[in-house]
Amino acid sequence: MLPEIYHLPFPMPYHGITVEQSLESLEQLFKADVDPARVAAIIIEPVLGEGGFYAAPPELLRRLRSVCDAHGIVLIVDEIQSGFGRTGRMFAIEHSGVEPDLITIAKSVAGGVPLSAVIGKANIMDAPGPGGLGGTFAGSPLACAAGLAVLEVMREEQLLARAQDIGRFMSSRLKGLAVSFPCIGEVRALGAMVALELVKNGKADAPDAELTRALVQAAGRHGLIILSCGVYSNVIRFLAPLTIPDALLKEGFRLFELALEEVAGGGVKAKAAG
Numbered sequence: 001m002l003p004e005i006y007h008l009p010f011p012m013p014y015h016g017i018t019v020e021q022s023l024e025s026l027e028q029l030f031k032a033d034v035d036p037a038r039v040a041a042i043i044i045e046p047v048l049g050e051g052g053f054y055a056a057p058p059e060l061l062r063r064l065r066s067v068c069d070a071h072g073i074v075l076i077v078d079e080i081q082s083g084f085g086r087t088g089r090m091f092a093i094e095h096s097g098v099e100p101d102l103i104t105i106a107k108s109v110a111g112g113v114p115l116s117a118v119i120g121k122a123n124i125m126d127a128p129g130p131g132g133l134g135g136t137f138a139g140s141p142l143a144c145a146a147g148l149a150v151l152e153v154m155r156e157e158q159l160l161a162r163a164q165d166i167g168r169f170m171s172s173r174l175k176g177l178a179v180s181f182p183c184i185g186e187v188r189a190l191g192a193m194v195a196l197e198l199v200k201n202g203k204a205d206a207p208d209a210e211l212t213r214a215l216v217q218a219a220g221r222h223g224l225i226i227l228s229c230g231v232y233s234n235v236i237r238f239l240a241p242l243t244i245p246d247a248l249l250k251e252g253f254r255l256f257e258l259a260l261e262e263v264a265g266g267g268v269k270a271k272a273a274g
């Protein structure tokens with residue numbers, strides 16, 4: 001319901017969308033639709049969540065930072081899915097070296113206890129006066145205690161390093177599967193934020209939403225809950241808890257492979273024949 005929100009294409013090498021195209025769209029937007037002097041903020045997910053697990057190229061983030069600096073625009077990164085160690089750094093934006101003005105966080109921040117937060121530069125965070133920000137659940141002592149405990153566990157169990165290990169394991173298993181299953185168009189990973197994109201006949205422009213739905217259901221029948229995402233509903237995302245033991249991770253993958261074989265079996269033959 002908010003007026004004046006504009007969307008730009010997100011760079012996706014697999015679909016031929018480049019950083020230059022995204023930036024040209026921004027330039028066009030500033031010329032034709034909205035004066036940059038009137039733009040309050042640019043909001044970006046450093047790795048698209050619901051949008052399909054595409055990582056923003058560091059070059060895009062650096063250029064957006066310069067655009068924001070040039071026009072006095074606030075750069076907000078939404079790390080609600082990508083933050084809190086998921087990508088092997090505390091925040092995914094750190095991979096680019098870009099410093100945002102605000103970061104939104106939720107989900108992992110309190111290990112499942114409902115909590116969301118905004119982190120930001122003092123000049124913005126201190127702008128509202130006392131009582132200027134409120135909400136029914138704001139400052140919930142239970143959720144804040146859970147948030148502090150999460151930080152302790154992350155340090156003690158070295159979950160940033162663990163995210164890298166989990167990510168390496170998952171991508172190598174998925175890349176192995178991609179060799180024999182032509183329906184796997186691409187495997188993408190930044191740390192433990194891992195996804196595979198399912199397509200028809202190995203073609204990037206032929207998303208296979210039907211197969212994706214069937215795979216989610218088949219995995220469920222084997223006792224494994226997986227989630228899809230993506231604008232075309234053809235991406236399977238892997239977001240194992242960073243505290244997952246190796247044995248459980250391997251078991252999860254075994255079940256995933258069973259489900260994949262069930263819905264897209266004969267992959268080896270199909271690839272060899274095709």
Ligand SMILES: Cc1ncc(COP(=O)(O)O)c(C=O)c1O
Binds near residue numbers: 045078079080107
């Ligand atoms: C990247 C991202 N941003 C924002 C949200 C919404 O978060 P909240 O429910 O805390 O408002 C979600 C929820 O899935 C999300 O994945």
